[in-house]
Amino acid sequence: MSIPVIGVTPLWDEDRDSLWMLPGYMDGIKRAGGMPVMLPLSSDEVLIEQICRTVDGLLFTGGQDVFPGLYREEVSAYCGSVCKNRDNMEIALFSEAVIKKNKPALGICRGIQLFNAALGGTLYQDLSSQFKGRIHINHRQNPPANVPSHTVMIKSGSPLHLRINVESIEVNSSHHQGVHELSSELESMAVTEDGLIEAVYMPGRKFIWAVQWHPELTLYDKNSHILFDAFVGACNGE
Numbered sequence: 413m414s415i416p417v418i419g420v421t422p423l424w425d426e427d428r429d430s431l432w433m434l435p436g437y438m439d440g441i442k443r444a445g446g447m448p449v450m451l452p453l454s455s456d457e458v459l460i461e462q463i464c465r466t467v468d469g470l471l472f473t474g475g476q477d478v479f480p481g482l483y484r485e486e487v488s489a490y491c492g493s494v495c496k497n498r499d500n501m502e503i504a505l506f507s508e509a510v511i512k513k514n515k516p517a518l519g520i521c522r523g524i525q526l527f528n529a530a531l532g533g534t535l536y537q538d539l540s541s542q543f544k545g546r547i548h549i550n551h552r553q554n555p556p557a558n559v560p561s562h563t564v565m566i567k568s569g570s571p572l573h574l575r576i577n578v579e580s581i582e583v584n585s586s587h588h589q590g591v592h593e594l595s596s597e598l599e600s601m602a603v604t605e606d607g608l609i610e611a612v613y614m615p616g617r618k619f620i621w622a623v624q625w626h627p628e629l630t631l632y633d634k635n636s637h638i639l640f641d642a643f644v645g646a647c648n649g650e
């Protein structure tokens with residue numbers, strides 16, 4: 413039996429000048445039958461090439477805001493802290509491994525934003541000041557972060573719908589940014605009742621999915637298992 417190797421982009425703690433990792437990213441992959449490997453924070457071309465040869469798939473984790481220059485905007489006063497090293501690394505990995513070499517990829521939170529920016533879309537730098545939803549939803553829930561706080565409606569016929577087979581699910585929400593103009597290369601798979609896109613995929617690809625919520629914090633939930641199972645299964649050639 414082969415165990416797919418899945419590269420996990422590292423989290424960056426600016427205050428401690430340190431890399432770190434949330435167990436849920438590793439555990440979600442392990443539970444689904446994959447071997448997670450936390451990657452070095454580097455955009456060195458040779459290293460990126462080697463990562464492409466080594467991994468069967470890539471998990472793009474949550475973290476700092478994506479630098480607005482990547483989607484052709486000035487940094488607004490409400491944009492949070494950015495991590496240029498992660499931006500450089502993840503853009504390089506996304507174009508080399510995911511787009512050129514067609515490795516399966518799952519983006520979580522920052523991950524959906526990174527995929528959209530990398531493919532020409534734009535982001536809300538701050539939802540509370542820029543996004544006027546149809547109704548008010550708090551996308552930055554109070555702790556704890558491992559319980560659902562709003563609904564997402566799953567698009568009928570989308571790959572997520574084919575897997576989950578329900579019209580809506582309850583998810584947690586810890587983000588102040590979000591997808592604004594969706595890249596023409598991505599399709600929405602789920603939206604909130606205020607009209608925000610919270611899950612996307614890239615049509616025509618084996619598996620390029622991203623969600624705005626945090627399944628790594630809700631591994632007690634079968635819908636979180638379904639996401640990791642679908643991703644790790646694609647990394648395993650299913």
Ligand code: MN
Pocket residue numbers: 550551562584585586587604610624
């Ligand atoms: Mn949300």
